[in-house]
Amino acid sequence: MKALLLEDVRKISIKDHPEPTEKDDHVICKVNAVGICGSDLHYYSEGGIGTTCVGKGFVPGHEFSAILLEAIPEMNLEEGEHIAVDPAKPCFECKWCKKGYENLCPYVEFIGAPPFNGAMAQYVSIKKHQIHKIPNHFTPQTVVLLETLGVALHAVDLSKTKFHQEICILGSGPVGLCILKILKNMGTKSIHVVDPIQYRVQHALNNGADKGFGSVDEFIEYNNGSGVDLVFEATNSPHGLNLSIQASNIGGNIIVVGIPDGDGYQFKASEARRRGISIKFSRRMGEVYERTISMVEKGLVSLDDLATHTYSLNDGEQAFLNNLDYKDNVLKSIIFPNT
Ligand SMILES: [Zn+2]
Ligand SMILES: [Zn+2]
Incomplete structure (x- = not known):
């Protein structure tokens, strides 16, 4: 073959x-x-x-x-x-x-x-x-993306997202966008998406993100100097964790689902410590495939x-x-x- x-x-x-x-x-x-x-x-x-x-x-x-x-x-x-x-x-x-x-x-x-x-x-x-x-009408593209959706669903499961919470997603690639698509069904207060690549921010806005930004600095400035209680790190950048800390409030939670280039993160320990931030790493997924199929079948996520x-x-x-x-x-x- x-x-x-x-x-x-x-x-x-x-x-x-x-x-x-x-x-x-x-x-x-x-x-x-x-x-x-x-x-x-x-x-x-x-x-x-x-x-x-x-x-x-x-x-x-x-x-x-x-x-x-x-x-x-x-x-x-x-x-x-x-x-x-x-x-x-x-x-x-x-x-x-x-x-x-x-x-x-x-x-x-x-x-x-x-x-x-x-x-x-x-x-x-x-x-x-x-x-x-799977249902007959699923396209091959949808079936491929069930895996990405599963990775995102596992990250959302770990986050214990609260109803009407303000959330920031760093990284608007397929995983970040799948996290956004899931969160849109969960009664969030607002979802901010940060990505330096403009077309990816636009795609997040098309999928219902409340606001998109090219950098965490822009987001914090817009948010009157404060962060949010829950941040999803879904980038491929070694700076992703440090940026997530910057985007977090005191007592905030970060779910890290991205894989950084070069297999390393550097972050300001003092920032993370002073804010008492909890960081949880998310890898692959648990037994979530049946849920992803049902979410797509019911039209909750496309x-x-x-x-x-x-x-x-x-x-x-x-x-x-x-x-x-x-x-x-x-x-x-x-x-x-x-x-
Ligand atoms: Zn994958
Ligand atoms: Zn085992």
Whole structure:
């Protein structure tokens, strides 16, 4: 089969790759569509995230929709059915899984996170428990973005957002925008969005943000010198945490969902300490897929506006480059490996 391989830092090749082999309790599916995530961009531009290195010849891709090649009667799924896939296979047996931290399982096999090859290929092998049935009318783009919505939903769950709260979101990429889309259903008082990239701020305003800003300084000036009680950090910037602290009130809460370039944050300890700020890191998601599907089905959240660009597998490298350069108002780029 054809696959997109990360060969080295900023080096992609499209070539023949062995098809996945049959395994117990797994099915082989055809990949319908696969999104480029911020983490994939880190793998491409930095060769990894922290101690996780992609090495040579790694297939990325964890946000995807697939087509079943055979029916699974016990799950009421037919041959050829379009499905959503949760990329995570936690062990469900370790003490962390048993405590409810499946999203942090040290033994997780995560499709598209090294060393487990991902879905930027024509076929992928998935475990049956990863499959989620979806309504017929969901587009491939929507199904890809369910993963992004799940990451956002997990962050919102951790935030314990209060009714009629004032909130600031730093970063108006797909995750920040999904957080905004969820919060719009939660009776917030106001949602401020900060992003240095103007078209992304505009997209947040189109999705109901109350006010958009190019910097945290602008936001604080507008807010009469004060911050807010809840900040979501959804940027890729090493300054994101410090900016979140600046945007927080005394006693404020910060949920960090972004992954910083260079795997490090620097922040003013005195600022964070004097304000008694609580910082919570959010990673991937728990068992939230069914909720994301229901939210979209009921029309609480729509996702297709985030899918700005589509590519064939052969144009995969261009997709990564355009995304890194924020070309052509890109939000989410989606690759169709079988077209
Ligand atoms: Zn992702
Ligand atoms: Zn586990």
